[in-house]
Amino acid sequence: MFDREYYFDAMSIYTALSVLALVAVAALAFLRFKKAGRPVPDGLRPGQSLPDFHAIDESGDPVRSTELHGTAAVILFVRGNWCPFCSSQVENLTVHYKDIIDLGARLILITPKPQETTRRVAEFFEVEFDFWLDENLAISRQLGLLQESGVPEEHRKEYGNDTVWPTALVVDPNGIIRYTSLSKMIADRPNPKTLLRELRGALGK
Numbered sequence: 686m687f688d689r690e691y692y693f694d695a696m697s698i699y700t701a702l703s704v705l706a707l708v709a710v711a712a713l714a715f716l717r718f719k720k721a722g723r724p725v726p727d728g729l730r731p732g733q734s735l736p737d738f739h740a741i742d743e744s745g746d747p748v749r750s751t752e753l754h755g756t757a758a759v760i761l762f763v764r765g766n767w768c769p770f771c772s773s774q775v776e777n778l779t780v781h782y783k784d785i786i787d788l789g790a791r792l793i794l795i796t797p798k799p800q801e802t803t804r805r806v807a808e809f810f811e812v813e814f815d816f817w818l819d820e821n822l823a824i825s826r827q828l829g830l831l832q833e834s835g836v837p838e839e840h841r842k843e844y845g846n847d848t849v850w851p852t853a854l855v856v857d858p859n860g861i862i863r864y865t866s867l868s869k870m871i872a873d874r875p876n877p878k879t880l881l882r883e884l885r886g887a888l889g890k
Contacts, residue, residue, distance in 0.1 A: 723867050723869070724867075725865050726830070727829075729854065730865060731862050731865055733862050734861060735753070735760075735856050736750065737749065738823075738824045740795060740817035740819060740820070741818040742817055743816050743818075753793075753856065755858055756791055757788065757789065757790040757791070757858050757884060758791045758854075759785060759792050759793070759853070759854070759880050760853070760854040761774070761775075761794050761795065761854075762849045762852040764796070764832075765796060765797060765798050765844055765848060766796075767837070767844060768871075770871060770874060777877050781881050784881055785881065785884060788885065788888055788890065790884055790888070792815065793814070793815040793816075794817070795818075796816065796818065796849070797818075797844070797848055797849055822848070822849065825847075825848075830850045831849065832848050832850045834846050835847060835849075836848050850867060850868065853875045854866075855880060855883040855887055863886065864880070864886075864887070
């Protein structure tokens, strides 16, 4: 004889166990992501050639990544002048700017919007960074670095919803990527000393 009450009790237990299993899987996935961070796009892995992309410099003139061939470079993708972690990163790099330049390399910051705040920081410390504009986030999309809805609500009216995921690259004079660092969390950035060490390694120094 069919026991309706037993049937529904069993179904309730099964449903509850299924929900718990899904929660456990989601929690495990989150912990793995938190530990490993965002995966590096295939085109930006060390050993790959720096992808060909177009940007605009501070003067409004077109620039191209292939123009860097023959010169080593430290390339930083920064979110915007509204991001305190990006501004702090630039300020920290000013301490090692002369070391980077003395190695014959360039320091390039790529941002979705002109970074007036970080430019003022650079001028204060009397250093000259290259600022490239990722207009309409075309480079971020091309390289797999787009962060959808990454701009805080209070800044979206001016900067839009999306931005770039914080990323650092070290590229050797042959245009080969020697080091890639994607921030695991929005607040973390690679140590400037690490970038300098990787740059020296890329130059064999």
